[in-house]
Amino acid sequence: MWTWFHKLASPPHFYRIAGLTIPWFSWPALILILVGLYGGLVLAPMDYQQGEGFRIFYVHVPSAIMSMFIYSTMAIAAGIGLIWRMKLAHAVAAASAPIGAWFTFCALATGSLWGKPMWGTWWVWDARLTSELILLFLYLGFIALRSSIEDPQRADRSAAVLALVGVINLPVIHYSVVWWNSLHQGSTMFNPGAMSIQMKWPALAMLFGFMLYYGAVLFVRLRAEVIRRERNAAWLREELAR
């Protein structure tokens, strides 16, 4: 098993396999997102309370879940990179950060656009919103820290430590609506009975579409990273000549 793992982590192998895998992620992602959009905007019935306005759910909630999922991936990759000194793991963390930051931004912005008509305000400093904002700062801090350090190995390691320190924010975000009185309501996706499948399925389609999307974009970025880090000219020359 370890030989397979180490082989995969070898740059020429990874570059090739990633290249073959990407279409298997990107096309299903596109289909799932289109199906989710149609389901969410057209097929799902409106909400008894929020009317058609609730349909922001279908972009807000998957973005928010992705913002946390990507961070946890980033942190796990950072930990693996630190413990096993694996460059590919650090590359996964580095490539994930901008994608995760954008999803966090989307969660905050769509949430704001949803909050204004429903709650009556663009923003409140309650536990859920504040901790999600902190997540955005963690992503930006990670990206800034990496780019500010010259030596690639030290950049990898310092940023990895930051990623691990920030992990505590994930349970805080998730349980914020349980542990503290907040304006943001409790979880819908993780609460069976809160939303019938008739309304829920487009959100699931969007979420899985976003996950496959993340995989595709991550692999594209990783291929770039592999080329950037690669010193062995032979395979590179052959690859670039294709």
Added chain:
Amino acid sequence: MNLSDFFYMGGYAAFLWPAYGLVLSVLVYNVWSARRAHQEARRAAVRRLQMEETRS
């Protein structure tokens, strides 16, 4: 639901459509940005290899 009802979104259009527009733009941007990073890396590598070749 007819087309004008669809765009009107029960009065929430001013909030809903920017939200969807924003997310879709971000998705498109990240694809473009990743592919550009890859192309840039390849071009830089080609240049690097050419420089090494001329040096040797």
Added chain:
Amino acid sequence: MTPRRKRMIAVAAIVIGVGAATAVALQAFQENIMYFYSPSQVTGGEAPRGRAFRLGGLVTTGSLQRTPGSIEINFLVTDNAETIPVKYSGLLPDLFREGQGVIAHGKLNDGGVFVADEVLAKHDENYMPPEVADTLKTPQSAGGAS
């Protein structure tokens, strides 16, 4: 102990250490993280005196009164245990209605009335189509369809 094992322990230490520190800090800041106080907490004296805070609960059904000729409204906020009267002049969000969740920002006056300067609507995590909501409101109709 191999170097890798040492690194594993270091990573675990970071995560656990930061986790513990955060737990302690959050406990300490409990009061500030509570976004609102419930009516029971207010009657129990837990809410800050003399300064503004947020009151959260449900608008008691049948309690909403509008003063004719002004935009001032009066209503009761309850957590089904205690109830606080609220007075407010200002804009109300779409979702504000009796029986609905609400978070008001303001001060308790000497008469025990909460004078609000901002009223936000709070909704729960449940979503359902209007038809389903209607059947929940009139339980007798569910059995009468035979």
